[in-house]
Amino acid sequence: MSKTLYERIGGEPAVDAAVTIFYRKVLTDQRVSHFFDNTDIDKQIAKQKAFFTMAFGGPNSYTGQDMRNAHAGMVRTGLNEEHFNAVMEHLGATLTELNVPGDLIAEAAAIAESTRNDVLGR
Amino acid sequence: MYTLTIDQNDYPCQPDETVLDALLRENINLSFACKKGTCHSCMVRSTDVTPPSSAQSGLKNTLIKQNYFLACQCYPEQDMQIRLPDQSEFYRMGTVVVNKMLNRNTILLIIAFEDAFEFNAGQFVNLQRSDGLTRSYSTANIPEQSNTLEFHIRRLPGGIFSAWLHDEINVGDSIAVSEPRGHCFYLPERREQGLLLVGTGTGLAPLAGILTDALANGHTGPIHLFHGSREVEDLYRIDEMHQLAEQHPNLHYTPCLSGSHVPEGFAAGRVNEIALSDIPDLKDWRVFLCGHPEMVNQMKKQAFLKGAAIADIYADAFLISVH
Numbered sequence: 001m002s003k004t005l006y007e008r009i010g011g012e013p014a015v016d017a018a019v020t021i022f023y024r025k026v027l028t029d030q031r032v033s034h035f036f037d038n039t040d041i042d043k044q045i046a047k048q049k050a051f052f053t054m055a056f057g058g059p060n061s062y063t064g065q066d067m068r069n070a071h072a073g074m075v076r077t078g079l080n081e082e083h084f085n086a087v088m089e090h091l092g093a094t095l096t097e098l099n100v101p102g103d104l105i106a107e108a109a110a111i112a113e114s115t116r117n118d119v120l121g122r
Numbered sequence: 123m124y125t126l127t128i129d130q131n132d133y134p135c136q137p138d139e140t141v142l143d144a145l146l147r148e149n150i151n152l153s154f155a156c157k158k159g160t161c162h163s164c165m166v167r168s169t170d171v172t173p174p175s176s177a178q179s180g181l182k183n184t185l186i187k188q189n190y191f192l193a194c195q196c197y198p199e200q201d202m203q204i205r206l207p208d209q210s211e212f213y214r215m216g217t218v219v220v221n222k223m224l225n226r227n228t229i230l231l232i233i234a235f236e237d238a239f240e241f242n243a244g245q246f247v248n249l250q251r252s253d254g255l256t257r258s259y260s261t262a263n264i265p266e267q268s269n270t271l272e273f274h275i276r277r278l279p280g281g282i283f284s285a286w287l288h289d290e291i292n293v294g295d296s297i298a299v300s301e302p303r304g305h306c307f308y309l310p311e312r313r314e315q316g317l318l319l320v321g322t323g324t325g326l327a328p329l330a331g332i333l334t335d336a337l338a339n340g341h342t343g344p345i346h347l348f349h350g351s352r353e354v355e356d357l358y359r360i361d362e363m364h365q366l367a368e369q370h371p372n373l374h375y376t377p378c379l380s381g382s383h384v385p386e387g388f389a390a391g392r393v394n395e396i397a398l399s400d401i402p403d404l405k406d407w408r409v410f411l412c413g414h415p416e417m418v419n420q421m422k423k424q425a426f427l428k429g430a431a432i433a434d435i436y437a438d439a440f441l442i443s444v445h
Binding site for chain 2: 027042050
Protein backbone atom coordinates (compact mmCIF):
# COMPACT_ATOMS: atom_id res chain seq x y z
CA MET A 1 0.00 0.00 0.00
CA SER A 2 1.21 3.49 -0.72
CA LYS A 3 1.89 5.70 2.27
CA THR A 4 -0.49 8.49 3.21
CA LEU A 5 0.51 12.10 2.62
CA TYR A 6 0.77 12.52 6.42
CA GLU A 7 3.35 9.72 6.57
CA ARG A 8 5.25 10.92 3.49
CA ILE A 9 5.53 14.44 4.87
CA GLY A 10 6.96 13.09 8.12
CA GLY A 11 4.09 12.54 10.55
CA GLU A 12 3.80 14.24 13.92
CA PRO A 13 7.33 15.78 14.06
CA ALA A 14 6.68 17.46 10.70
CA VAL A 15 3.37 18.76 11.99
CA ASP A 16 5.06 20.23 15.08
CA ALA A 17 7.72 21.98 13.01
CA ALA A 18 5.13 23.31 10.57
CA VAL A 19 2.84 24.65 13.30
CA THR A 20 5.56 26.79 14.83
CA ILE A 21 6.63 28.37 11.55
CA PHE A 22 3.08 28.76 10.29
CA TYR A 23 1.72 30.34 13.48
CA ARG A 24 4.55 32.91 13.60
CA LYS A 25 3.67 33.88 10.03
CA VAL A 26 -0.05 34.18 10.79
CA LEU A 27 0.45 36.22 13.98
CA THR A 28 2.66 38.75 12.21
CA ASP A 29 0.39 39.13 9.18
CA GLN A 30 -1.78 42.22 9.69
CA ARG A 31 -4.41 40.84 7.34
CA VAL A 32 -5.31 38.01 9.72
CA SER A 33 -3.51 38.53 13.05
CA HIS A 34 -6.47 40.40 14.63
CA PHE A 35 -8.50 37.19 14.59
CA PHE A 36 -6.02 35.85 17.16
CA ASP A 37 -5.85 38.87 19.50
CA ASN A 38 -7.82 37.34 22.34
CA THR A 39 -6.93 33.71 22.01
CA ASP A 40 -4.77 31.65 24.30
CA ILE A 41 -1.67 30.65 22.40
CA ASP A 42 -1.49 27.13 23.91
CA LYS A 43 -5.04 26.39 22.78
CA GLN A 44 -4.31 27.91 19.38
CA ILE A 45 -1.25 25.73 18.90
CA ALA A 46 -3.36 22.64 19.61
CA LYS A 47 -5.88 23.81 17.00
CA GLN A 48 -3.18 24.61 14.45
CA LYS A 49 -1.78 21.16 15.02
CA ALA A 50 -5.17 19.68 14.28
CA PHE A 51 -5.36 21.88 11.18
CA PHE A 52 -2.02 20.64 9.84
CA THR A 53 -2.83 17.05 10.65
CA MET A 54 -5.95 17.53 8.57
CA ALA A 55 -4.13 19.32 5.73
CA PHE A 56 -1.72 16.38 5.58
CA GLY A 57 -4.64 13.97 5.44
CA GLY A 58 -3.58 12.46 8.77
CA PRO A 59 -5.66 11.09 11.65
CA ASN A 60 -8.19 13.64 12.82
CA SER A 61 -11.85 13.70 13.62
CA TYR A 62 -12.83 17.08 12.23
CA THR A 63 -15.93 17.13 10.06
CA GLY A 64 -17.18 19.83 7.74
CA GLN A 65 -19.71 20.77 10.40
CA ASP A 66 -16.91 21.14 12.98
CA MET A 67 -15.08 23.53 10.66
CA ARG A 68 -18.30 25.49 10.19
CA ASN A 69 -19.00 25.74 13.94
CA ALA A 70 -15.42 26.59 14.81
CA HIS A 71 -15.29 29.53 12.41
CA ALA A 72 -18.89 30.78 12.72
CA GLY A 73 -17.94 33.49 15.23
CA MET A 74 -15.14 34.75 12.98
CA VAL A 75 -17.42 34.77 9.94
CA ARG A 76 -19.75 37.09 11.89
CA THR A 77 -16.84 39.44 12.57
CA GLY A 78 -15.81 39.57 8.92
CA LEU A 79 -13.84 36.44 8.03
CA ASN A 80 -13.80 36.34 4.23
CA GLU A 81 -12.15 35.04 1.10
CA GLU A 82 -9.14 37.32 1.46
CA HIS A 83 -8.32 35.95 4.93
CA PHE A 84 -8.68 32.38 3.74
CA ASN A 85 -6.29 33.13 0.86
CA ALA A 86 -3.78 34.66 3.27
CA VAL A 87 -3.80 31.52 5.40
CA MET A 88 -3.40 29.34 2.28
CA GLU A 89 -0.41 31.48 1.33
CA HIS A 90 1.20 30.89 4.74
CA LEU A 91 0.51 27.18 4.52
CA GLY A 92 2.38 26.98 1.21
CA ALA A 93 5.25 29.19 2.40
CA THR A 94 5.63 27.14 5.59
CA LEU A 95 5.90 23.85 3.73
CA THR A 96 8.30 25.38 1.21
CA GLU A 97 10.47 26.58 4.09
CA LEU A 98 10.50 23.01 5.45
CA ASN A 99 11.67 21.73 2.04
CA VAL A 100 8.55 19.66 1.47
CA PRO A 101 8.50 18.59 -2.21
CA GLY A 102 6.18 20.62 -4.44
CA ASP A 103 3.83 17.75 -5.30
CA LEU A 104 3.21 17.06 -1.60
CA ILE A 105 2.58 20.77 -0.95
CA ALA A 106 0.02 20.71 -3.74
CA GLU A 107 -1.71 17.72 -2.15
CA ALA A 108 -1.82 19.42 1.26
CA ALA A 109 -3.09 22.66 -0.28
CA ALA A 110 -5.86 20.78 -2.06
CA ILE A 111 -7.02 19.23 1.22
CA ALA A 112 -7.00 22.63 2.98
CA GLU A 113 -8.74 24.21 -0.03
CA SER A 114 -11.56 21.67 0.30
CA THR A 115 -12.59 23.25 3.62
CA ARG A 116 -13.05 26.74 2.12
CA ASN A 117 -16.85 26.72 1.99
CA ASP A 118 -17.23 25.27 5.47
CA VAL A 119 -14.74 27.70 7.00
CA LEU A 120 -16.41 30.68 5.32
CA GLY A 121 -19.87 29.40 6.29
CA ARG A 122 -21.25 29.12 2.76
CA MET B 123 -5.94 -7.03 32.18
CA TYR B 124 -5.08 -4.16 34.50
CA THR B 125 -7.07 -2.32 37.12
CA LEU B 126 -7.72 1.42 37.05
CA THR B 127 -8.45 2.95 40.45
CA ILE B 128 -10.27 6.24 40.88
CA ASP B 129 -11.24 7.42 44.33
CA GLN B 130 -10.99 3.86 45.71
CA ASN B 131 -13.23 2.42 42.98
CA ASP B 132 -11.70 -0.20 40.70
CA TYR B 133 -12.39 -0.50 36.97
CA PRO B 134 -11.01 -3.18 34.64
CA CYS B 135 -9.09 -2.12 31.53
CA GLN B 136 -9.09 -4.78 28.77
CA PRO B 137 -5.79 -5.50 26.99
CA ASP B 138 -6.83 -3.80 23.75
CA GLU B 139 -8.53 -0.88 25.47
CA THR B 140 -7.29 2.65 26.16
CA VAL B 141 -7.85 4.20 29.57
CA LEU B 142 -10.39 6.54 27.97
CA ASP B 143 -12.38 3.74 26.37
CA ALA B 144 -12.35 1.70 29.60
CA LEU B 145 -13.60 4.64 31.66
CA LEU B 146 -16.28 5.57 29.13
CA ARG B 147 -17.43 1.94 29.08
CA GLU B 148 -17.69 2.14 32.88
CA ASN B 149 -19.78 5.34 32.55
CA ILE B 150 -17.15 7.57 34.12
CA ASN B 151 -17.75 11.15 33.07
CA LEU B 152 -14.52 12.24 31.41
CA SER B 153 -14.30 14.97 28.77
CA PHE B 154 -12.72 14.04 25.44
CA ALA B 155 -12.87 15.14 21.82
CA CYS B 156 -10.42 14.01 19.15
CA LYS B 157 -9.29 10.64 20.58
CA LYS B 158 -6.07 11.11 18.60
CA GLY B 159 -3.88 12.75 21.22
CA THR B 160 -4.17 16.17 19.62
CA CYS B 161 -6.76 18.13 21.61
CA HIS B 162 -5.59 17.18 25.14
CA SER B 163 -9.21 17.23 26.36
CA CYS B 164 -8.88 13.88 28.13
CA MET B 165 -5.70 14.66 30.07
CA VAL B 166 -5.66 12.93 33.46
CA ARG B 167 -2.98 12.17 36.00
CA SER B 168 -1.63 9.00 37.55
CA THR B 169 -0.99 9.38 41.25
CA ASP B 170 1.13 6.26 41.67
CA VAL B 171 2.92 5.14 38.49
CA THR B 172 4.73 6.60 35.48
CA PRO B 173 2.39 6.35 32.48
CA PRO B 174 3.60 4.82 29.17
CA SER B 175 5.61 7.50 27.34
CA SER B 176 3.43 7.14 24.24
CA ALA B 177 0.54 8.51 26.32
CA GLN B 178 2.57 11.63 27.20
CA SER B 179 3.65 12.58 23.70
CA GLY B 180 3.23 16.31 23.07
CA LEU B 181 2.70 17.29 26.72
CA LYS B 182 4.71 20.01 28.45
CA ASN B 183 7.66 18.53 30.32
CA THR B 184 6.40 19.87 33.65
CA LEU B 185 3.15 17.96 33.07
CA ILE B 186 5.09 14.82 32.16
CA LYS B 187 7.04 15.10 35.40
CA GLN B 188 3.77 15.10 37.34
CA ASN B 189 2.58 11.93 35.51
CA TYR B 190 -0.12 13.61 33.48
CA PHE B 191 -1.12 11.63 30.40
CA LEU B 192 -3.69 11.46 27.61
CA ALA B 193 -6.32 8.84 28.46
CA CYS B 194 -7.09 8.27 24.77
CA GLN B 195 -3.46 7.33 24.02
CA CYS B 196 -2.84 5.17 27.07
CA TYR B 197 -2.75 1.37 26.94
CA PRO B 198 -1.84 0.61 30.58
CA GLU B 199 1.27 -1.47 31.27
CA GLN B 200 0.39 -1.96 34.95
CA ASP B 201 -2.37 -1.11 37.43
CA MET B 202 -2.89 2.63 37.71
CA GLN B 203 -4.39 5.04 40.20
CA ILE B 204 -5.95 7.90 38.27
CA ARG B 205 -6.95 11.39 39.26
CA LEU B 206 -9.61 13.04 37.08
CA PRO B 207 -9.39 16.80 36.44
CA ASP B 208 -12.57 17.68 38.33
CA GLN B 209 -12.10 15.26 41.20
CA SER B 210 -12.46 16.79 44.66
CA GLU B 211 -9.20 17.84 46.23
CA PHE B 212 -7.46 16.59 49.30
CA TYR B 213 -6.90 19.33 51.88
CA ARG B 214 -4.58 19.33 54.86
CA MET B 215 -4.36 21.72 57.74
CA GLY B 216 -1.44 24.07 58.24
CA THR B 217 -0.65 26.68 60.87
CA VAL B 218 0.07 30.31 60.12
CA VAL B 219 3.54 31.17 61.44
CA VAL B 220 4.10 34.56 59.76
CA ASN B 221 1.64 37.25 58.66
CA LYS B 222 3.32 40.59 57.99
CA MET B 223 3.24 43.43 55.49
CA LEU B 224 5.54 43.35 52.44
CA ASN B 225 4.28 46.68 51.09
CA ARG B 226 1.21 48.87 51.51
CA ASN B 227 -1.22 46.25 50.22
CA THR B 228 0.58 42.90 50.23
CA ILE B 229 1.23 40.51 53.11
CA LEU B 230 3.75 37.74 53.48
CA LEU B 231 1.89 34.68 54.78
CA ILE B 232 3.84 31.60 55.85
CA ILE B 233 2.01 28.39 56.67
CA ALA B 234 3.77 25.48 58.39
CA PHE B 235 2.89 21.78 58.22
CA GLU B 236 3.75 18.91 60.54
CA ASP B 237 5.03 16.73 57.70
CA ALA B 238 6.78 17.47 54.44
CA PHE B 239 4.65 19.31 51.89
CA GLU B 240 5.72 18.15 48.44
CA PHE B 241 5.53 20.75 45.68
CA ASN B 242 7.53 22.35 42.91
CA ALA B 243 8.52 25.96 43.49
CA GLY B 244 6.14 28.17 41.51
CA GLN B 245 3.08 25.91 41.77
CA PHE B 246 -0.12 27.17 43.36
CA VAL B 247 -2.47 25.76 45.98
CA ASN B 248 -6.01 26.49 47.01
CA LEU B 249 -6.54 27.99 50.45
CA GLN B 250 -9.93 27.32 52.00
CA ARG B 251 -11.88 29.09 54.73
CA SER B 252 -14.00 26.98 57.10
CA ASP B 253 -17.19 28.05 55.27
CA GLY B 254 -15.79 26.55 52.04
CA LEU B 255 -14.74 29.81 50.34
CA THR B 256 -11.63 28.94 48.30
CA ARG B 257 -8.97 30.91 46.42
CA SER B 258 -5.81 29.98 44.54
CA TYR B 259 -2.46 31.45 45.58
CA SER B 260 1.03 30.83 44.25
CA THR B 261 3.78 29.52 46.47
CA ALA B 262 6.84 31.77 46.74
CA ASN B 263 9.48 29.50 48.32
CA ILE B 264 11.20 26.22 47.49
CA PRO B 265 10.47 22.97 49.38
CA GLU B 266 12.36 23.31 52.64
CA GLN B 267 13.11 21.27 55.73
CA SER B 268 10.88 23.57 57.74
CA ASN B 269 7.83 22.18 55.86
CA THR B 270 6.50 25.63 55.13
CA LEU B 271 4.74 27.34 52.27
CA GLU B 272 5.20 31.04 51.63
CA PHE B 273 2.62 33.29 49.94
CA HIS B 274 2.44 36.94 48.89
CA ILE B 275 -1.17 38.11 49.15
CA ARG B 276 -2.34 41.41 47.79
CA ARG B 277 -5.48 42.99 49.20
CA LEU B 278 -7.87 43.21 46.24
CA PRO B 279 -10.48 45.98 46.17
CA GLY B 280 -13.63 44.26 47.44
CA GLY B 281 -11.79 40.95 47.74
CA ILE B 282 -13.47 38.88 50.44
CA PHE B 283 -10.77 36.27 50.78
CA SER B 284 -7.76 38.59 50.69
CA ALA B 285 -9.45 40.86 53.27
CA TRP B 286 -9.97 37.83 55.49
CA LEU B 287 -6.30 36.85 55.21
CA HIS B 288 -5.17 40.45 55.81
CA ASP B 289 -7.50 41.39 58.65
CA GLU B 290 -8.59 38.27 60.49
CA ILE B 291 -5.93 35.61 60.13
CA ASN B 292 -3.26 35.70 62.82
CA VAL B 293 -0.16 33.73 63.68
CA GLY B 294 -1.28 30.45 65.25
CA ASP B 295 -4.50 30.12 63.22
CA SER B 296 -5.17 26.97 61.18
CA ILE B 297 -5.95 27.05 57.49
CA ALA B 298 -6.85 24.34 54.96
CA VAL B 299 -4.44 23.97 52.02
CA SER B 300 -4.98 21.86 48.89
CA GLU B 301 -2.45 19.78 47.01
CA PRO B 302 -0.14 21.77 44.73
CA ARG B 303 -1.27 22.44 41.17
CA GLY B 304 -0.03 24.02 37.99
CA HIS B 305 2.81 23.42 35.56
CA CYS B 306 4.68 26.73 35.81
CA PHE B 307 7.91 25.63 37.48
CA TYR B 308 11.63 25.02 36.89
CA LEU B 309 13.03 21.68 35.78
CA PRO B 310 16.77 21.14 36.32
CA GLU B 311 17.72 20.51 32.71
CA ARG B 312 19.50 22.58 30.04
CA ARG B 313 21.14 24.62 32.80
CA GLU B 314 22.96 26.82 30.28
CA GLN B 315 19.69 28.09 28.85
CA GLY B 316 18.70 31.74 29.36
CA LEU B 317 15.77 32.22 31.74
CA LEU B 318 13.44 35.17 31.35
CA LEU B 319 11.10 35.81 34.29
CA VAL B 320 8.45 38.51 33.91
CA GLY B 321 5.85 39.30 36.54
CA THR B 322 3.47 41.98 37.72
CA GLY B 323 2.48 42.58 41.35
CA THR B 324 2.38 39.38 43.38
CA GLY B 325 3.46 37.56 40.22
CA LEU B 326 6.81 37.94 41.94
CA ALA B 327 5.76 35.14 44.31
CA PRO B 328 6.01 32.18 41.91
CA LEU B 329 8.91 33.82 40.09
CA ALA B 330 10.85 34.15 43.36
CA GLY B 331 10.27 30.44 43.99
CA ILE B 332 11.33 29.50 40.45
CA LEU B 333 14.38 31.75 40.67
CA THR B 334 15.48 30.33 44.01
CA ASP B 335 14.99 26.83 42.67
CA ALA B 336 17.03 27.54 39.51
CA LEU B 337 19.89 29.02 41.56
CA ALA B 338 19.76 26.12 44.04
CA ASN B 339 20.03 23.72 41.07
CA GLY B 340 23.13 25.50 39.80
CA HIS B 341 21.59 27.07 36.72
CA THR B 342 24.48 28.58 34.75
CA GLY B 343 22.66 30.46 31.96
CA PRO B 344 21.70 34.12 32.33
CA ILE B 345 18.60 34.70 34.48
CA HIS B 346 16.71 37.95 33.93
CA LEU B 347 13.95 38.96 36.34
CA PHE B 348 11.63 41.85 35.43
CA HIS B 349 9.14 42.85 38.13
CA GLY B 350 6.60 45.52 37.32
CA SER B 351 3.77 47.54 38.79
CA ARG B 352 2.34 51.01 38.35
CA GLU B 353 3.77 52.64 41.45
CA VAL B 354 6.90 51.95 43.44
CA GLU B 355 4.82 51.37 46.57
CA ASP B 356 3.33 48.27 44.95
CA LEU B 357 6.66 46.58 44.30
CA TYR B 358 8.37 44.74 47.14
CA ARG B 359 11.59 42.87 48.00
CA ILE B 360 13.48 45.37 45.85
CA ASP B 361 16.59 45.44 48.09
CA GLU B 362 16.57 41.66 48.56
CA MET B 363 16.47 41.09 44.79
CA HIS B 364 19.28 43.56 44.19
CA GLN B 365 21.36 41.77 46.83
CA LEU B 366 20.62 38.37 45.33
CA ALA B 367 21.73 39.69 41.94
CA GLU B 368 25.00 40.89 43.47
CA GLN B 369 25.64 37.42 44.88
CA HIS B 370 24.90 35.67 41.57
CA PRO B 371 26.66 37.15 38.53
CA ASN B 372 24.24 35.44 36.11
CA LEU B 373 21.18 36.99 37.79
CA HIS B 374 19.87 40.34 36.54
CA TYR B 375 17.04 42.17 38.23
CA THR B 376 15.05 45.05 36.75
CA PRO B 377 12.21 46.65 38.72
CA CYS B 378 9.83 48.41 36.32
CA LEU B 379 7.22 51.11 36.87
CA SER B 380 4.48 51.94 34.38
CA GLY B 381 3.17 55.02 36.25
CA SER B 382 4.33 58.61 35.75
CA HIS B 383 6.65 58.81 38.78
CA VAL B 384 9.78 56.73 38.14
CA PRO B 385 12.61 57.21 40.67
CA GLU B 386 16.23 56.53 39.78
CA GLY B 387 17.09 52.84 39.69
CA PHE B 388 13.79 51.81 38.10
CA ALA B 389 12.97 51.20 34.43
CA ALA B 390 10.09 53.26 33.06
CA GLY B 391 7.37 51.46 31.13
CA ARG B 392 5.39 48.27 30.96
CA VAL B 393 7.29 45.31 32.27
CA ASN B 394 6.80 43.10 29.20
CA GLU B 395 7.87 45.83 26.80
CA ILE B 396 11.00 46.56 28.84
CA ALA B 397 11.87 42.86 28.97
CA LEU B 398 11.42 42.49 25.20
CA SER B 399 13.57 45.51 24.39
CA ASP B 400 16.33 44.32 26.74
CA ILE B 401 16.33 40.81 25.30
CA PRO B 402 15.34 41.12 21.66
CA ASP B 403 15.98 37.49 20.68
CA LEU B 404 14.39 34.75 22.80
CA LYS B 405 15.43 31.79 20.67
CA ASP B 406 16.38 28.92 23.03
CA TRP B 407 15.25 30.88 26.11
CA ARG B 408 12.93 29.52 28.79
CA VAL B 409 10.26 32.04 29.71
CA PHE B 410 8.17 32.30 32.89
CA LEU B 411 5.25 34.73 33.02
CA CYS B 412 3.13 35.39 36.11
CA GLY B 413 0.58 37.98 37.15
CA HIS B 414 -1.93 40.14 35.32
CA PRO B 415 -3.79 37.98 32.74
CA GLU B 416 -3.54 40.61 30.01
CA MET B 417 0.23 41.00 30.45
CA VAL B 418 0.69 37.22 30.59
CA ASN B 419 -1.32 36.51 27.44
CA GLN B 420 0.25 39.32 25.45
CA MET B 421 3.73 38.40 26.53
CA LYS B 422 3.18 34.72 25.76
CA LYS B 423 2.48 35.65 22.16
CA GLN B 424 5.32 38.18 22.03
CA ALA B 425 7.84 35.72 23.48
CA PHE B 426 6.77 33.14 20.90
CA LEU B 427 7.15 35.68 18.08
CA LYS B 428 10.60 36.63 19.42
CA GLY B 429 11.71 33.06 18.95
CA ALA B 430 10.90 31.17 22.17
CA ALA B 431 9.54 27.67 21.55
CA ILE B 432 6.00 27.27 22.82
CA ALA B 433 7.12 24.31 24.97
CA ASP B 434 9.57 26.66 26.71
CA ILE B 435 6.96 29.23 27.73
CA TYR B 436 5.46 28.70 31.17
CA ALA B 437 2.66 30.98 32.24
CA ASP B 438 0.46 31.52 35.24
CA ALA B 439 -2.23 34.17 34.74
CA PHE B 440 -3.77 35.37 38.00
CA LEU B 441 -7.50 35.30 37.46
CA ILE B 442 -9.57 37.26 39.92
CA SER B 443 -12.67 35.70 41.46
CA VAL B 444 -15.48 38.14 41.99
CA HIS B 445 -17.49 36.26 44.62
